[in-house]
Amino acid sequence: MKNITLSAVIATGFALVGTAALAEGQPPAEIKPLVIDGINIVAEAQAPSHMDIPAIYSGWEFRAEETQVLQLDDFDNPGMLEVDAAREAFNTVDGAAGKSCASCHEGGPEEFKGLAAVLPRWNPDQNALYTMEDYINYCRTARMQAEAWPWGKTQLNGMVGLLNLQSRGEIRNVAIDGPVADLWQQGHDIYYVKQGQLGMSCSSCHEENYGVRIRAEILSQGQTTGFPVYRLKNAHLNSVENRFKGCMKNMRAEPYKPGGPEFHALELYVASRGNGLGIEGPSVRN
Amino acid sequence: MKNSILLTACASVAMMATAALGEVAPGDVVFDDNGGVPVSLTGVPGDPANGQKTMINRKKGNCFACHVVSAMSDVPFHGLVGPSLDGVASRYDEAFIRGILVNAKHTFDGTIMPAMYVPATLPRTMKKFQGTTILSAQEVEDVLSYLETLKE
Numbered sequence: 001m002k003n004i005t006l007s008a009v010i011a012t013g014f015a016l017v018g019t020a021a022l023a024e025g026q027p028p029a030e031i032k033p034l035v036i037d038g039i040n041i042v043a044e045a046q047a048p049s050h051m052d053i054p055a056i057y058s059g060w061e062f063r064a065e066e067t068q069v070l071q072l073d074d075f076d077n078p079g080m081l082e083v084d085a086a087r088e089a090f091n092t093v094d095g096a097a098g099k100s101c102a103s104c105h106e107g108g109p110e111e112f113k114g115l116a117a118v119l120p121r122w123n124p125d126q127n128a129l130y131t132m133e134d135y136i137n138y139c140r141t142a143r144m145q146a147e148a149w150p151w152g153k154t155q156l157n158g159m160v161g162l163l164n165l166q167s168r169g170e171i172r173n174v175a176i177d178g179p180v181a182d183l184w185q186q187g188h189d190i191y192y193v194k195q196g197q198l199g200m201s202c203s204s205c206h207e208e209n210y211g212v213r214i215r216a217e218i219l220s221q222g223q224t225t226g227f228p229v230y231r232l233k234n235a236h237l238n239s240v241e242n243r244f245k246g247c248m249k250n251m252r253a254e255p256y257k258p259g260g261p262e263f264h265a266l267e268l269y270v271a272s273r274g275n276g277l278g279i280e281g282p283s284v285r286n
Numbered sequence: 287m288k289n290s291i292l293l294t295a296c297a298s299v300a301m302m303a304t305a306a307l308g309e310v311a312p313g314d315v316v317f318d319d320n321g322g323v324p325v326s327l328t329g330v331p332g333d334p335a336n337g338q339k340t341m342i343n344r345k346k347g348n349c350f351a352c353h354v355v356s357a358m359s360d361v362p363f364h365g366l367v368g369p370s371l372d373g374v375a376s377r378y379d380e381a382f383i384r385g386i387l388v389n390a391k392h393t394f395d396g397t398i399m400p401a402m403y404v405p406a407t408l409p410r411t412m413k414k415f416q417g418t419t420i421l422s423a424q425e426v427e428d429v430l431s432y433l434e435t436l437k438e
Binding site: 193194195196197198199200204205208209212213214215216219248249252253254255 | 350351352362363364365366367391398400401406408409410411412413415418420
Protein backbone atom coordinates (compact mmCIF):
# COMPACT_ATOMS: atom_id res chain seq x y z
CA MET A 1 0.00 0.00 0.00
CA LYS A 2 2.79 2.37 0.95
CA ASN A 3 4.53 1.67 -2.34
CA ILE A 4 1.40 2.44 -4.29
CA THR A 5 0.93 5.70 -2.43
CA LEU A 6 4.56 6.59 -2.98
CA SER A 7 4.50 5.80 -6.69
CA ALA A 8 1.29 7.76 -7.06
CA VAL A 9 2.91 10.74 -5.37
CA ILE A 10 5.94 10.42 -7.61
CA ALA A 11 3.69 10.16 -10.67
CA THR A 12 1.86 13.24 -9.45
CA GLY A 13 5.15 15.06 -9.15
CA PHE A 14 6.06 14.23 -12.72
CA ALA A 15 2.65 15.28 -13.94
CA LEU A 16 3.13 18.65 -12.28
CA VAL A 17 6.26 19.38 -14.23
CA GLY A 18 4.56 18.12 -17.36
CA THR A 19 6.97 15.33 -18.29
CA ALA A 20 4.80 12.35 -17.43
CA ALA A 21 4.21 9.80 -20.12
CA LEU A 22 0.71 8.39 -19.95
CA ALA A 23 0.35 5.74 -17.32
CA GLU A 24 0.51 2.11 -18.35
CA GLY A 25 -1.34 -0.74 -16.74
CA GLN A 26 0.09 -3.53 -14.64
CA PRO A 27 0.40 -7.22 -15.58
CA PRO A 28 -1.86 -9.67 -13.75
CA ALA A 29 -0.64 -10.52 -10.26
CA GLU A 30 -0.09 -14.12 -11.35
CA ILE A 31 -0.16 -15.68 -14.81
CA LYS A 32 -1.94 -19.02 -14.69
CA PRO A 33 -2.30 -21.51 -17.53
CA LEU A 34 -5.76 -21.37 -19.11
CA VAL A 35 -6.67 -24.90 -20.09
CA ILE A 36 -10.30 -25.72 -20.86
CA ASP A 37 -11.23 -29.38 -21.20
CA GLY A 38 -7.67 -30.20 -22.22
CA ILE A 39 -7.28 -27.40 -24.76
CA ASN A 40 -4.54 -24.90 -23.99
CA ILE A 41 -5.53 -21.27 -24.57
CA VAL A 42 -2.86 -18.62 -25.08
CA ALA A 43 -3.75 -16.04 -22.44
CA GLU A 44 -0.55 -13.98 -22.50
CA ALA A 45 1.26 -12.81 -25.63
CA GLN A 46 3.49 -10.11 -27.01
CA ALA A 47 1.36 -7.12 -28.03
CA PRO A 48 0.82 -6.55 -31.76
CA SER A 49 3.22 -3.96 -33.22
CA HIS A 50 0.44 -1.36 -33.63
CA MET A 51 0.05 -1.10 -29.84
CA ASP A 52 1.96 0.94 -27.27
CA ILE A 53 1.96 -1.64 -24.48
CA PRO A 54 4.38 -4.58 -24.26
CA ALA A 55 2.09 -7.52 -23.58
CA ILE A 56 -1.54 -8.56 -23.95
CA TYR A 57 -3.52 -10.69 -21.52
CA SER A 58 -6.84 -12.45 -21.54
CA GLY A 59 -9.27 -10.89 -19.08
CA TRP A 60 -9.37 -14.33 -17.44
CA GLU A 61 -5.91 -13.66 -15.95
CA PHE A 62 -7.24 -10.62 -14.07
CA ARG A 63 -10.20 -12.39 -12.48
CA ALA A 64 -10.43 -13.88 -9.01
CA GLU A 65 -9.87 -17.60 -8.71
CA GLU A 66 -13.52 -18.37 -7.92
CA THR A 67 -14.51 -16.78 -11.23
CA GLN A 68 -11.63 -18.36 -13.16
CA VAL A 69 -12.52 -21.92 -12.21
CA LEU A 70 -16.02 -21.57 -13.65
CA GLN A 71 -14.48 -21.45 -17.12
CA LEU A 72 -12.19 -24.45 -16.80
CA ASP A 73 -14.90 -27.06 -17.28
CA ASP A 74 -17.81 -26.69 -19.70
CA PHE A 75 -20.12 -28.31 -17.15
CA ASP A 76 -19.36 -25.48 -14.74
CA ASN A 77 -19.62 -22.70 -17.35
CA PRO A 78 -23.15 -21.28 -17.03
CA GLY A 79 -22.88 -19.74 -20.53
CA MET A 80 -23.01 -23.24 -22.02
CA LEU A 81 -26.76 -23.43 -21.38
CA GLU A 82 -27.31 -20.77 -24.05
CA VAL A 83 -24.83 -22.57 -26.31
CA ASP A 84 -26.79 -25.82 -25.88
CA ALA A 85 -29.98 -24.00 -26.88
CA ALA A 86 -28.15 -22.68 -29.95
CA ARG A 87 -27.03 -26.20 -30.86
CA GLU A 88 -30.68 -27.19 -30.90
CA ALA A 89 -31.59 -24.10 -32.93
CA PHE A 90 -28.82 -25.02 -35.41
CA ASN A 91 -30.80 -28.14 -36.29
CA THR A 92 -34.28 -26.56 -36.15
CA VAL A 93 -36.06 -25.46 -39.31
CA ASP A 94 -37.13 -21.81 -39.25
CA GLY A 95 -38.32 -19.38 -41.92
CA ALA A 96 -40.15 -19.53 -45.25
CA ALA A 97 -37.41 -21.48 -47.03
CA GLY A 98 -37.98 -24.45 -44.71
CA LYS A 99 -34.31 -24.70 -43.75
CA SER A 100 -32.25 -25.00 -40.62
CA CYS A 101 -28.60 -24.02 -40.33
CA ALA A 102 -27.81 -27.72 -40.71
CA SER A 103 -29.63 -27.88 -44.08
CA CYS A 104 -26.67 -26.09 -45.68
CA HIS A 105 -23.99 -26.73 -43.06
CA GLU A 106 -24.19 -30.50 -43.07
CA GLY A 107 -20.91 -30.74 -41.18
CA GLY A 108 -22.57 -29.08 -38.21
CA PRO A 109 -21.22 -26.14 -36.19
CA GLU A 110 -17.77 -27.72 -36.53
CA GLU A 111 -17.65 -26.33 -40.09
CA PHE A 112 -16.94 -22.95 -38.51
CA LYS A 113 -13.66 -23.93 -36.87
CA GLY A 114 -11.24 -21.01 -37.20
CA LEU A 115 -13.77 -18.40 -38.27
CA ALA A 116 -14.02 -16.60 -34.91
CA ALA A 117 -10.25 -16.03 -34.94
CA VAL A 118 -10.41 -13.81 -38.04
CA LEU A 119 -13.60 -11.82 -37.34
CA PRO A 120 -14.61 -9.10 -37.83
CA ARG A 121 -13.48 -9.16 -41.48
CA TRP A 122 -14.39 -7.60 -44.79
CA ASN A 123 -17.15 -9.47 -46.60
CA PRO A 124 -16.58 -8.70 -50.29
CA ASP A 125 -19.96 -10.13 -51.32
CA GLN A 126 -21.80 -7.68 -49.08
CA ASN A 127 -19.22 -4.88 -49.24
CA ALA A 128 -19.33 -4.59 -45.48
CA LEU A 129 -17.42 -5.42 -42.31
CA TYR A 130 -18.88 -8.65 -40.97
CA THR A 131 -19.03 -9.90 -37.40
CA MET A 132 -20.21 -13.39 -36.44
CA GLU A 133 -23.64 -11.92 -35.74
CA ASP A 134 -23.78 -10.55 -39.29
CA TYR A 135 -22.98 -13.93 -40.81
CA ILE A 136 -25.67 -15.61 -38.71
CA ASN A 137 -28.33 -13.06 -39.56
CA TYR A 138 -27.33 -13.06 -43.24
CA CYS A 139 -28.00 -16.79 -43.32
CA ARG A 140 -31.24 -16.42 -41.44
CA THR A 141 -32.67 -13.71 -43.69
CA ALA A 142 -31.20 -14.48 -47.13
CA ARG A 143 -31.03 -18.27 -47.06
CA MET A 144 -33.63 -19.35 -44.50
CA GLN A 145 -36.00 -16.43 -45.16
CA ALA A 146 -36.42 -16.17 -41.40
CA GLU A 147 -36.42 -13.08 -39.21
CA ALA A 148 -33.04 -11.68 -38.21
CA TRP A 149 -32.35 -12.30 -34.54
CA PRO A 150 -32.22 -9.09 -32.51
CA TRP A 151 -28.74 -7.87 -31.58
CA GLY A 152 -27.64 -8.62 -28.04
CA LYS A 153 -30.40 -11.15 -27.26
CA THR A 154 -29.93 -14.72 -26.12
CA GLN A 155 -30.66 -16.47 -29.45
CA LEU A 156 -28.00 -14.52 -31.32
CA ASN A 157 -25.48 -14.51 -28.44
CA GLY A 158 -25.95 -18.25 -27.95
CA MET A 159 -25.35 -18.95 -31.66
CA VAL A 160 -22.25 -16.74 -31.65
CA GLY A 161 -21.14 -18.70 -28.58
CA LEU A 162 -21.67 -22.04 -30.37
CA LEU A 163 -19.73 -20.91 -33.44
CA ASN A 164 -16.92 -19.20 -31.48
CA LEU A 165 -16.56 -22.35 -29.40
CA GLN A 166 -15.46 -24.18 -32.57
CA SER A 167 -12.35 -21.96 -32.60
CA ARG A 168 -11.38 -22.64 -29.00
CA GLY A 169 -7.62 -22.22 -28.69
CA GLU A 170 -7.14 -20.85 -32.22
CA ILE A 171 -4.98 -17.72 -32.26
CA ARG A 172 -6.78 -14.47 -33.03
CA ASN A 173 -5.50 -12.92 -36.22
CA VAL A 174 -7.84 -10.27 -37.64
CA ALA A 175 -6.68 -8.33 -40.70
CA ILE A 176 -6.31 -4.59 -40.20
CA ASP A 177 -5.20 -3.53 -43.66
CA GLY A 178 -6.63 -3.68 -47.17
CA PRO A 179 -10.37 -2.97 -47.41
CA VAL A 180 -10.75 -2.58 -43.62
CA ALA A 181 -7.89 -0.10 -43.14
CA ASP A 182 -10.17 2.94 -42.87
CA LEU A 183 -12.63 1.17 -40.58
CA TRP A 184 -9.76 0.05 -38.36
CA GLN A 185 -8.57 3.67 -38.13
CA GLN A 186 -12.11 4.78 -37.27
CA GLY A 187 -12.25 2.18 -34.50
CA HIS A 188 -8.84 3.32 -33.26
CA ASP A 189 -10.08 6.91 -33.07
CA ILE A 190 -13.22 5.91 -31.14
CA TYR A 191 -11.01 3.92 -28.73
CA TYR A 192 -8.90 6.96 -27.88
CA VAL A 193 -11.43 9.82 -27.86
CA LYS A 194 -12.43 11.19 -24.44
CA GLN A 195 -16.17 11.09 -24.20
CA GLY A 196 -19.20 11.50 -21.98
CA GLN A 197 -19.52 13.60 -18.87
CA LEU A 198 -16.75 11.59 -17.18
CA GLY A 199 -14.44 12.45 -20.06
CA MET A 200 -12.80 9.04 -20.37
CA SER A 201 -11.72 6.99 -23.37
CA CYS A 202 -11.55 3.20 -23.66
CA SER A 203 -7.79 3.63 -23.25
CA SER A 204 -8.17 5.50 -19.92
CA CYS A 205 -9.09 2.24 -18.22
CA HIS A 206 -8.05 -0.59 -20.54
CA GLU A 207 -4.65 0.69 -21.66
CA GLU A 208 -3.53 3.08 -18.90
CA ASN A 209 -4.98 1.23 -15.89
CA TYR A 210 -5.38 -2.47 -16.63
CA GLY A 211 -4.43 -4.58 -13.64
CA VAL A 212 -5.48 -1.77 -11.28
CA ARG A 213 -8.31 -2.12 -8.77
CA ILE A 214 -11.38 -0.01 -9.49
CA ARG A 215 -13.71 -0.53 -6.56
CA ALA A 216 -13.87 -4.32 -6.05
CA GLU A 217 -12.80 -5.16 -9.62
CA ILE A 218 -9.46 -5.37 -11.39
CA LEU A 219 -9.54 -3.55 -14.72
CA SER A 220 -8.71 -5.80 -17.66
CA GLN A 221 -7.34 -4.88 -21.07
CA GLY A 222 -10.83 -5.17 -22.51
CA GLN A 223 -9.83 -8.08 -24.73
CA THR A 224 -12.63 -9.67 -26.73
CA THR A 225 -11.27 -13.19 -27.27
CA GLY A 226 -13.59 -14.45 -24.52
CA PHE A 227 -16.84 -13.26 -26.11
CA PRO A 228 -19.65 -13.89 -25.85
CA VAL A 229 -19.08 -13.45 -22.13
CA TYR A 230 -21.28 -14.95 -19.46
CA ARG A 231 -21.33 -12.23 -16.81
CA LEU A 232 -22.12 -13.19 -13.23
CA LYS A 233 -23.45 -9.66 -12.93
CA ASN A 234 -26.35 -10.19 -15.35
CA ALA A 235 -26.39 -14.00 -15.64
CA HIS A 236 -26.48 -14.30 -19.44
CA LEU A 237 -24.19 -14.22 -22.47
CA ASN A 238 -23.18 -10.72 -23.57
CA SER A 239 -22.03 -9.63 -27.01
CA VAL A 240 -18.96 -7.47 -27.57
CA GLU A 241 -20.97 -4.51 -28.80
CA ASN A 242 -23.46 -4.70 -25.94
CA ARG A 243 -20.49 -4.57 -23.58
CA PHE A 244 -19.26 -1.45 -25.41
CA LYS A 245 -22.70 0.06 -24.84
CA GLY A 246 -22.47 -0.62 -21.09
CA CYS A 247 -19.04 1.00 -20.91
CA MET A 248 -20.19 4.12 -22.72
CA LYS A 249 -23.22 4.47 -20.44
CA ASN A 250 -20.89 4.27 -17.45
CA MET A 251 -18.99 7.22 -18.92
CA ARG A 252 -22.33 9.05 -19.19
CA ALA A 253 -21.86 8.93 -22.96
CA GLU A 254 -24.63 8.28 -25.46
CA PRO A 255 -23.81 4.77 -26.71
CA TYR A 256 -23.64 3.94 -30.38
CA LYS A 257 -26.07 1.31 -31.59
CA PRO A 258 -24.92 -2.29 -31.11
CA GLY A 259 -24.63 -3.73 -34.61
CA GLY A 260 -24.14 -0.26 -36.11
CA PRO A 261 -21.13 1.00 -38.08
CA GLU A 262 -19.30 2.77 -35.22
CA PHE A 263 -19.35 -0.22 -32.88
CA HIS A 264 -18.43 -2.51 -35.78
CA ALA A 265 -15.33 -0.38 -36.41
CA LEU A 266 -14.56 -0.42 -32.68
CA GLU A 267 -15.08 -4.19 -32.50
CA LEU A 268 -12.55 -4.62 -35.32
CA TYR A 269 -10.02 -2.34 -33.65
CA VAL A 270 -10.39 -3.93 -30.21
CA ALA A 271 -10.19 -7.42 -31.76
CA SER A 272 -6.91 -6.39 -33.40
CA ARG A 273 -5.56 -5.50 -29.95
CA GLY A 274 -5.96 -9.18 -29.14
CA ASN A 275 -4.09 -10.54 -32.17
CA GLY A 276 -1.95 -13.30 -30.68
CA LEU A 277 -4.33 -14.42 -27.91
CA GLY A 278 -6.32 -17.65 -28.03
CA ILE A 279 -10.07 -17.71 -28.66
CA GLU A 280 -11.86 -18.77 -25.44
CA GLY A 281 -15.50 -17.71 -25.83
CA PRO A 282 -17.92 -18.26 -24.28
CA SER A 283 -16.01 -17.18 -21.19
CA VAL A 284 -17.08 -16.35 -17.64
CA ARG A 285 -16.42 -12.98 -16.05
CA ASN A 286 -17.76 -10.84 -13.21
CA MET B 287 -45.80 35.40 -26.13
CA LYS B 288 -46.95 33.04 -23.42
CA ASN B 289 -44.35 30.54 -24.58
CA SER B 290 -41.56 33.07 -24.45
CA ILE B 291 -42.49 34.05 -20.89
CA LEU B 292 -42.50 30.39 -19.96
CA LEU B 293 -39.12 29.92 -21.64
CA THR B 294 -37.67 32.90 -19.80
CA ALA B 295 -38.97 31.51 -16.53
CA CYS B 296 -37.48 28.11 -17.31
CA ALA B 297 -34.17 29.69 -18.25
CA SER B 298 -34.05 31.56 -14.94
CA VAL B 299 -34.77 28.39 -13.01
CA ALA B 300 -32.07 26.58 -14.96
CA MET B 301 -29.58 29.35 -14.22
CA MET B 302 -30.44 29.18 -10.55
CA ALA B 303 -29.90 25.44 -10.65
CA THR B 304 -26.43 25.74 -12.14
CA ALA B 305 -25.23 28.88 -10.38
CA ALA B 306 -27.08 30.08 -7.31
CA LEU B 307 -26.65 33.66 -6.17
CA GLY B 308 -23.10 34.34 -5.06
CA GLU B 309 -21.74 31.15 -6.67
CA VAL B 310 -18.90 31.08 -9.13
CA ALA B 311 -20.40 29.63 -12.32
CA PRO B 312 -18.55 26.59 -13.74
CA GLY B 313 -17.14 28.53 -16.68
CA ASP B 314 -16.00 31.45 -14.49
CA VAL B 315 -13.66 29.63 -12.10
CA VAL B 316 -10.28 31.39 -11.93
CA PHE B 317 -7.21 29.15 -11.55
CA ASP B 318 -3.82 30.26 -10.22
CA ASP B 319 -0.55 29.25 -11.91
CA ASN B 320 -0.46 25.86 -10.11
CA GLY B 321 -3.98 24.90 -11.14
CA GLY B 322 -5.28 25.93 -7.70
CA VAL B 323 -8.51 27.78 -7.01
CA PRO B 324 -7.93 30.08 -4.01
CA VAL B 325 -11.46 31.49 -3.69
CA SER B 326 -14.46 29.52 -2.38
CA LEU B 327 -16.96 28.69 -5.11
CA THR B 328 -19.89 29.68 -2.89
CA GLY B 329 -18.66 31.78 0.03
CA VAL B 330 -20.58 29.32 2.24
CA PRO B 331 -18.41 27.15 4.50
CA GLY B 332 -18.37 23.49 3.44
CA ASP B 333 -20.21 20.82 5.42
CA PRO B 334 -17.80 17.89 5.97
CA ALA B 335 -20.62 15.41 6.72
CA ASN B 336 -22.35 16.22 3.46
CA GLY B 337 -18.93 16.07 1.81
CA GLN B 338 -18.56 12.46 2.94
CA LYS B 339 -22.03 11.62 1.62
CA THR B 340 -21.17 13.22 -1.72
CA MET B 341 -17.94 11.22 -1.91
CA ILE B 342 -19.76 7.94 -1.23
CA ASN B 343 -22.67 8.61 -3.62
CA ARG B 344 -21.92 6.75 -6.86
CA LYS B 345 -23.93 9.24 -8.87
CA LYS B 346 -22.05 12.18 -7.33
CA GLY B 347 -18.38 12.02 -6.32
CA ASN B 348 -18.01 8.22 -6.46
CA CYS B 349 -14.53 8.91 -5.07
CA PHE B 350 -14.05 5.40 -3.65
CA ALA B 351 -14.15 3.84 -7.10
CA CYS B 352 -10.56 5.06 -7.44
CA HIS B 353 -9.29 6.39 -4.08
CA VAL B 354 -8.54 4.96 -0.65
CA VAL B 355 -9.55 6.92 2.45
CA SER B 356 -8.52 4.87 5.50
CA ALA B 357 -10.65 7.02 7.81
CA MET B 358 -13.72 5.86 5.85
CA SER B 359 -12.84 2.16 5.67
CA ASP B 360 -16.44 1.29 6.61
CA VAL B 361 -17.31 2.18 2.99
CA PRO B 362 -16.65 -1.06 1.05
CA PHE B 363 -14.18 -1.49 -1.82
CA HIS B 364 -11.85 1.45 -2.22
CA GLY B 365 -10.16 1.49 -5.62
CA LEU B 366 -6.49 2.11 -6.41
CA VAL B 367 -6.71 3.93 -9.75
CA GLY B 368 -5.88 7.24 -8.06
CA PRO B 369 -3.60 8.01 -5.10
CA SER B 370 -4.72 7.46 -1.51
CA LEU B 371 -6.33 10.53 -0.02
CA ASP B 372 -4.90 9.81 3.43
CA GLY B 373 -3.12 12.94 4.58
CA VAL B 374 -4.01 14.84 1.42
CA ALA B 375 -4.48 18.08 3.38
CA SER B 376 -0.90 17.81 4.64
CA ARG B 377 0.43 17.40 1.09
CA TYR B 378 -1.58 20.08 -0.66
CA ASP B 379 -3.07 23.40 0.39
CA GLU B 380 -6.77 24.12 0.17
CA ALA B 381 -6.59 26.06 -3.10
CA PHE B 382 -4.70 23.24 -4.81
CA ILE B 383 -7.22 20.60 -3.68
CA ARG B 384 -10.13 22.81 -4.76
CA GLY B 385 -8.46 23.10 -8.16
CA ILE B 386 -8.17 19.30 -8.44
CA LEU B 387 -11.84 18.91 -7.53
CA VAL B 388 -12.98 21.54 -10.02
CA ASN B 389 -10.87 20.22 -12.90
CA ALA B 390 -8.11 17.72 -12.20
CA LYS B 391 -7.25 17.68 -15.90
CA HIS B 392 -6.18 21.30 -15.47
CA THR B 393 -3.77 20.26 -12.68
CA PHE B 394 -2.50 16.91 -13.93
CA ASP B 395 -2.16 16.61 -17.67
CA GLY B 396 -3.66 13.36 -18.94
CA THR B 397 -5.27 12.31 -15.65
CA ILE B 398 -8.22 9.92 -15.79
CA MET B 399 -9.99 11.82 -12.99
CA PRO B 400 -13.25 13.39 -14.18
CA ALA B 401 -13.60 17.17 -13.93
CA MET B 402 -16.20 17.68 -11.21
CA TYR B 403 -17.16 21.30 -11.82
CA VAL B 404 -16.84 21.81 -15.56
CA PRO B 405 -19.91 21.82 -17.83
CA ALA B 406 -20.08 18.56 -19.79
CA THR B 407 -19.43 19.29 -23.46
CA LEU B 408 -17.33 16.33 -24.62
CA PRO B 409 -18.45 14.19 -27.59
CA ARG B 410 -21.38 11.80 -27.04
CA THR B 411 -22.28 13.25 -23.62
CA MET B 412 -25.76 11.95 -22.78
CA LYS B 413 -28.44 14.56 -23.35
CA LYS B 414 -29.47 14.68 -19.72
CA PHE B 415 -25.92 15.53 -18.65
CA GLN B 416 -25.08 18.01 -21.41
CA GLY B 417 -23.87 21.29 -19.95
CA THR B 418 -24.23 20.01 -16.39
CA THR B 419 -21.49 19.50 -13.81
CA ILE B 420 -20.92 16.28 -11.84
CA LEU B 421 -20.93 18.18 -8.54
CA SER B 422 -22.55 21.48 -7.61
CA ALA B 423 -20.41 24.34 -6.32
CA GLN B 424 -21.49 23.68 -2.74
CA GLU B 425 -20.81 19.94 -3.09
CA VAL B 426 -17.24 20.79 -4.16
CA GLU B 427 -16.89 22.96 -1.05
CA ASP B 428 -18.42 20.22 1.13
CA VAL B 429 -16.03 17.54 -0.21
CA LEU B 430 -13.13 19.95 0.20
CA SER B 431 -14.07 20.63 3.82
CA TYR B 432 -13.96 16.88 4.54
CA LEU B 433 -10.65 16.41 2.70
CA GLU B 434 -9.22 19.24 4.81
CA THR B 435 -9.66 16.97 7.86
CA LEU B 436 -7.35 14.32 6.31
CA LYS B 437 -4.05 15.41 7.86
CA GLU B 438 -1.03 13.33 8.76
